[in-house]
Amino acid sequence: MSEPREADLRVRAAALDAADGLAAKRKEFVLDATVYLDGNSLGALPANVAGRVADVVTREWGGLRIRSWEESGWWTAPERVGERIAPLIGAGPGQVVVSDSTSVNVFKAVVAAVRMAQADDPARDEVVVDATTFPTDGYIAESAARLTGCRLVPAAPADVPGLLGPRTAAVLLNHADYQSGRLHDMAGLTAAVRAAGARVVWDLCHTAGALPVALDEHGVDLAVGCTYKYLNGGPGSPSYLYVRRDLQSRFDSPLPGWNSHTDPFGMRPDYEPAADVVRGRVGTPDILSLLALEAALDVWDGVSLDDVRAKSLALTDFFLECVAAYVPEGRVESVTPAAHAERGSQIALRCPDAREVMPRLVAAGVVGDFRAPDVLRFGFTPLYVSFADTERAARVLGGILGGFGELGPEGDRDT
Numbered sequence: 001m002s003e004p005r006e007a008d009l010r011v012r013a014a015a016l017d018a019a020d021g022l023a024a025k026r027k028e029f030v031l032d033a034t035v036y037l038d039g040n041s042l043g044a045l046p047a048n049v050a051g052r053v054a055d056v057v058t059r060e061w062g063g064l065r066i067r068s069w070e071e072s073g074w075w076t077a078p079e080r081v082g083e084r085i086a087p088l089i090g091a092g093p094g095q096v097v098v099s100d101s102t103s104v105n106v107f108k109a110v111v112a113a114v115r116m117a118q119a120d121d122p123a124r125d126e127v128v129v130d131a132t133t134f135p136t137d138g139y140i141a142e143s144a145a146r147l148t149g150c151r152l153v154p155a156a157p158a159d160v161p162g163l164l165g166p167r168t169a170a171v172l173l174n175h176a177d178y179q180s181g182r183l184h185d186m187a188g189l190t191a192a193v194r195a196a197g198a199r200v201v202w203d204l205c206h207t208a209g210a211l212p213v214a215l216d217e218h219g220v221d222l223a224v225g226c227t228y229k230y231l232n233g234g235p236g237s238p239s240y241l242y243v244r245r246d247l248q249s250r251f252d253s254p255l256p257g258w259n260s261h262t263d264p265f266g267m268r269p270d271y272e273p274a275a276d277v278v279r280g281r282v283g284t285p286d287i288l289s290l291l292a293l294e295a296a297l298d299v300w301d302g303v304s305l306d307d308v309r310a311k312s313l314a315l316t317d318f319f320l321e322c323v324a325a326y327v328p329e330g331r332v333e334s335v336t337p338a339a340h341a342e343r344g345s346q347i348a349l350r351c352p353d354a355r356e357v358m359p360r361l362v363a364a365g366v367v368g369d370f371r372a373p374d375v376l377r378f379g380f381t382p383l384y385v386s387f388a389d390t391e392r393a394a395r396v397l398g399g400i401l402g403g404f405g406e407l408g409p410e411g412d413r414d415t
């Protein structure tokens with residue numbers, strides 16, 4: 001790697017930033033000089049959120065107190081915020097509700113999916129789960145299978161079509177893999193599961209807000225996802241649950257709380273679920289987090305997800321190019337597919353000493369994360385990551401791994 005090549009990459013980064021139609025969005029976030037490539041774990045803070053949360057606390061809670069459930073729209077916030085998320089995941093109105101954690105929504109969705117399948121055919125007794133899934137999904141799928149009298153069948157997503165049959169009740173899949181960043185074929189896999197007479201649940205944690213998702217178009221049955229990654233809702237912000245409209249009357253929740261009752265304030269001893277997606281709720285919503293999320297969603301106004309996807313692919317392509325230029329050959333290996341159709345919005349680099357390398361990167365002002373046993377993970381959030389950030393991240397990584405490049409605070413040349 002020679003100095004002219006570095007100059008070339010920096011000029012290219014500047015030109016790409018100058019031509020970036022989303023570049024102005026960056027100003028809507030609270031950022032500093034750090035290169036932040038961890039928005040696939042915790043999205044950055046949108047600048048309007050702090051003021052909105054202060055207003056909720058001081059005026060709505062402090063001033064109006066109990067009246068806010070009605071007057072400030074707290075009671076209906078799970079559906080209202082669901083309507084804001086719906087267009088980001090390709091869902092028409094009335095199908096998304098925001099509540100609880102992703103883990104809890106995975107549980108509701110998988111059990112409800114099995115119950116739907118078994119209502120049609122009691123012989124269906126298998127739950128297929130993505131074998132490489134984020135651990136919580138696997139743990140919950142196993143428990144949901146046990147509770148519904150099913151056998152758990154772990155499988156690589158590509159192998160799922162071959163495993164489907166008359167015994168399949170439900171299939172839980174990730175749209176993008178949390179570790180490798182591999183994007184799975186939502187259209188093809190959904191069609192295969194439905195053709196087998198089973199129900200599919202998609203986990204959108206690593207795609208919602210990073211690329212267009214088309215739940216209605218692909219005929220997805222159920223979906224869940226978190227809001228603190230690419231949707232920037234804040235630490236622990238509540239998750240969402242999508243229940244396709246025609247399935248809502250058949251959604252038999254394993255957690256039938258009073259908030260999902262058709263008449264919550266009737267305080268009736270018998271449970272009668274709400275007619276619509278409200279039946280996905282459980283108990284009292286986490287209002288502070290939910291309203292922080294609602295404010296955070298303002299950054300999506302006027303944003304085209306096709307533009308987001310185009311920038312995400314350009315950023316990840318450019319990162320791979322810069323890594324190839326700055327990092328000594330053989331020192332890292334990308335485990336993220338090169339094909340655009342198979343790539344989410346992150347790059348995962350296998351690196352034998354990843355556990356030691358990531359803290360050095362963070363100390364040098366480049367924040368990604370480490371995933372056991374040997375992965376350096378870099379998330380690219382198109383609303384606030386620039387091409388200059390991308391070039392710098394690769395250059396700092398190159399320096400740390402003994403190639404050409406700066407070492408950040410340990411040997412800085414240009415901060």
Ligand SMILES: Cc1ncc(COP(=O)(O)O)c(C=O)c1O
Nearest residue numbers: 101102103134136178203205226
């Ligand atoms: C694919 C996936 N599912 C679920 C979760 C977590 O869910 P929860 O918000 O309940 O911790 C994560 C990340 O934390 C994830 O990456």
Ligand SMILES: Nc1c(O)cccc1C(=O)C[C@H](N)C(=O)O
Nearest residue numbers: 040041042134178179205236371
């Ligand atoms: N939810 C997280 C948390 O509470 C703390 C730290 C990280 C997370 C994450 O979201 C991890 C993330 N799902 C992952 O893909 O690894």
